[in-house]
Amino acid sequence: MKNDPEGRAALRLIRETVEEHCPPGVLPSEEAVNGIYGPGLIDEAEAIAAAIVATVERLQLRAATKPPAPNIAHK
Known part of the structure; x- marks a missing residue:
């Protein structure tokens, strides 16, 4: 499984999308x-998963620290 060409190709596509x-x-x-x-496929998959989790955490942090939009009420 370490040198599975189809698995390696799939992870390469996922890597390109993450990048x-x-x-x-x-x-x-x-x-x-x-x-x-x-060097294994599972190791590459773990790194990709960690990158996705880190991205989600950054997005959540950015959303949490962003001030709310001003309330514009028209009367």
Whole structure:
């Protein structure tokens, strides 16, 4: 499973999507993932999942710290 080409290709597509839509730096490079998590497919998947969780946490923090919109009432 470590060298499953179809699994590797699927994770590459997911990685590209995360890199395109998530904040820069939230997902380490493939080389860094190999050093931090390991070289297996499950290790790449774990890094991708961590990047998605980090992105959601950032979005929640930004929403929580954003002041509410002013109440514009017309009478």
